[in-house]
Each structure stands twice: as structure tokens, then as C-alpha cells.
Amino acid sequence: MPENLSNWGAFVAAEPELAQTVEARFGAFTHHVLATLRRDGSPRTTGLEVRFVNGELWLGMMPDSRKALDLRHDPRFALQANPGPGTEMGGGDVRVSGRAIEVDDPAVKAAYGEEVEPPEPFHLFRTELTEVVRTYVEDDKYLVVQVWKPGEPVRTLKRT
Secondary structure, three states, X not given: OOOOOEOHHHHHHHOHHHHHHHHHHHHOOOOEEEEEEOOOOOEEEEEEOEEEEOOEEEEXXXXXXXXXXXXXXXXXXXXXXXXXXOOOXXXXXXXXXXXXXXXXXXXXXXXXXXHHXXXXXXXXEEEEXXXXXXXXXXXXXXXXXXXXXXXXXXXXXXXX
């Protein structure tokens, strides 16, 4: 059975409140953690800046970086928002999973470049989401996990 995929704009339309929280968590810090798969299938984690521009979640990378080469070989990724200093994690722990599609269209890259001003040259990937997860503590009592998948409403699980 094929996986359901959705771009960032579709996620925002489906779940605007959760999307706003996720964007705020990614916006709170510059660097986040990207997990990719090496050619041998083992995981690789690296730091990454992300951008939300024109209804897309974009991943920009230096030319021929290991993470870019990983994504060219296998587009699956997981992205975790920087939790920040200390143990507070305002807004909770946020993770996004999906597939990264490399964009070679010069007009799209130019538009992204005008908005973001990355160092040239660069790889640009737009994301197709398979899952968005937020985990947080409510009332110092409950661990709350919100899970969204394309075509489904958010599932909320609470544990004590």
C-alpha cells in the first residue's frame, strides 16, 4: 500500500493550530536535527536550518553535503526541532517525517534564494510529509502525544 504524502500547505490547511505550534518550535532556534539514511541503510544525523516559505517546508544544504547525497539516494527523512536549552521545551518536542524531493528548477531556487539568501550554490529539497508528532507535558501530570498523518485527523494520546 503506498504511503500518503502531503506538503506543508496541506498540513496547515488540515490542522492549522498544530501547524502553528510546529512552526513556532522550529522558529524558536536556528539549527535542528535531520536524520537521513546512508547507502548502507544506517542512520545519519546532522544539523540543519529549515524554512517555511510559500506553503512548503524547505531543506537547504551545501553542495554535495553528506545529507544531500543521502537524500538523493533515499529521500526518507526525520526532522526534530531543537529542544533548546534546559528542560523546559516550551511548545513541546516536535518531529516531522517524510520524503525530501530535490528541486532543480532555476526559477524555484531563485525565488527561494531571494527569500532566504542562502550561500550559493546549494541543494534545495521540498518536503512531502508522512507524519508530524508533537509531545508535551500537560498540567505537570500528563504526557500528551499528538500524531498527524495525511488524510487523517490528529490523534491525541494522554498518559500519566
